[in-house]
Amino acid sequence: MNIEILSGVSIQHYLWLSAILFVIGVFGVLSRRNAIIIFMSVELMLNAVNLLLVAFSKMHADTSGQVFVFFSMSVAAAEVAVGLAILVMLFRNMKTVDIEVLSKIKE
Amino acid sequence: MGITEIIFYILAFVGIVSAIVTVTARNPIYSILSLVICFFTISSHYVLMNAQFLAMVNIIVYAGAIIVLFLFVVMMMNLNELPEMSKGLIWKLAAAVGAGGLLLVMVASLKVSNELVQAQPDNSVGMIHALGRVLMGEFIVPFIMTSILLNSAMIGAVLLTKRENKFQKHHI
Numbered sequence: 001m002n003i004e005i006l007s008g009v010s011i012q013h014y015l016w017l018s019a020i021l022f023v024i025g026v027f028g029v030l031s032r033r034n035a036i037i038i039f040m041s042v043e044l045m046l047n048a049v050n051l052l053l054v055a056f057s058k059m060h061a062d063t064s065g066q067v068f069v070f071f072s073m074s075v076a077a078a079e080v081a082v083g084l085a086i087l088v089m090l091f092r093n094m095k096t097v098d099i100e101v102l103s104k105i106k107e
Numbered sequence: 108m109g110i111t112e113i114i115f116y117i118l119a120f121v122g123i124v125s126a127i128v129t130v131t132a133r134n135p136i137y138s139i140l141s142l143v144i145c146f147f148t149i150s151s152h153y154v155l156m157n158a159q160f161l162a163m164v165n166i167i168v169y170a171g172a173i174i175v176l177f178l179f180v181v182m183m184m185n186l187n188e189l190p191e192m193s194k195g196l197i198w199k200l201a202a203a204v205g206a207g208g209l210l211l212v213m214v215a216s217l218k219v220s221n222e223l224v225q226a227q228p229d230n231s232v233g234m235i236h237a238l239g240r241v242l243m244g245e246f247i248v249p250f251i252m253t254s255i256l257l258n259s260a261m262i263g264a265v266l267l268t269k270r271e272n273k274f275q276k277h278h279i
Contacts (some may be wrong), residue, residue, distance in 0.1 A: 006112075006117075019217075020123055027203060036186075040139065054161060061228060070242070080176060087180065089267050102238075
C-alpha cells in the first residue's frame, strides 16, 4: 500500500490530503449559513477530488484521469456561473443570502 | 527526507490551513482570499506531480475566473453591512461530528483497500502534448459537449441576472 508516486511521497499521502480537504469542505457546507461560503466549500470539495484524480493518474501513468479533471473543471465553472447568477437574483429580491431565510421562500 | 517530501508537507500544511480559514472566516472577503491560496497550493501539487497542463488550467479557471466571479459578487452584495448570521453552537458541533465521521469512514475504507498496482512511471503523461492528443482523439465528443455546456451556462447566467423589462411587462 506504500506506492511512491514521487520520491518519498506515496499515494497514501495524497489520499489523506484529499480526504482532509474534502472533509473541511463538508464541514463548511454543514456549518455555515452564508450561501456564498457554502458555494466556496463545494468548490473546495471539487478541488480535493480533482487532486486525488491527478494523483491516481500519475500513479497509473494514464492520461484519462487528467482528461476527466479537465472536464470536471469546466463543469465546475459552468456550475459557479449559474449558481452565482441565481444568488444575485435572489439577493436582489430578498436582500439576503442567508440560507435560513432562503429556505422559506417557497411559502 | 528528500526535498520533494518537504515541499509536499509544506504545500499540504498551507493548503489545509487556508481551507480551514476559508470555511471559518467571518468576513467573506478573507474567505475568498484564503481560497485563492488553497487553489494555488493545489496547482503546486499538480506541478509536483508533473501535470503541467492541469496546473495552468487550474490557475486560469479557478484563481482567474471563478474567484474573480466570487469576489465581484461579494463586493456587489456588500455583505459586511448585513447583520451577522451564524449557526448555533449545537449546529456547528453536529457539523463537526458529521464531517469527522465522514473522515473516519474514508480512512477505514482506505485501510482495507490494498489491491493497488503501480504502472511504469511515465513523465510525459501530464504534458500538454500527450493530453492534447487524447483530448482531441479519444475524448473529442465530450470535449465538444463541454463547449455547448459552457455556452448554455453563459446564456443562462445572463438571462437569470437580467432585470425584467418594465416596458414588456406593461404590454403583455
